Amino acid sequence: MSDLRSRMMELAISFLNAFNEFTTESVVRYRSESCMHRLLPKSLDAPPRTNSEYSAWVGNLKNVMSGFKLSFMDGYEPIIDDKSRHITLHLKSTCETVLGEYQNEYVWIMKVDETGQEIVDIMEFADSAYTIEWIQKLQNAIEKK
Secondary structure (H helix, E strand, C coil), X not given: CCHHHHHHHXXXXXXXXXXXXXXXXXXXXCEEEEEEEEEECHHHCCCCECHHHHHHHHHHHCCCEEEEEEEECCCCCCXXXXXXXXXXXXXXXXXXXXXXXXXXXXXXXXXXXCCCCCEEEEEEEECHHHHHHHHHHHHHHHHHC
């Protein structure tokens, strides 16, 4: 295994562990200053977010969600492409919300820097039907807080 590939695998695991702390700081811990996070597909009508915008968004979600955890889908491990410097993760989430249990499915495609130690871009594909169902409910709950 190449050194870059090893660093990218370590980054994938470290990123997931940090994300699962689910704080405004931890969710952006392994991102470059210029990293953009895009929630797709386009039908979700979510704007691309800078680190500060993503942190603020997570801060709002924390008002109505607790115990948010991402984990690998059963039978899937990170796909590491050290030539293009991409990491692909097939993930599931679970957490409790003020509205009940939330579970979703995702594919995250992350581009890393030349060293394999920072994420420079994230494309997050979510289960759009489930996300659309929940996004308005959660937004309403945030506004009531």
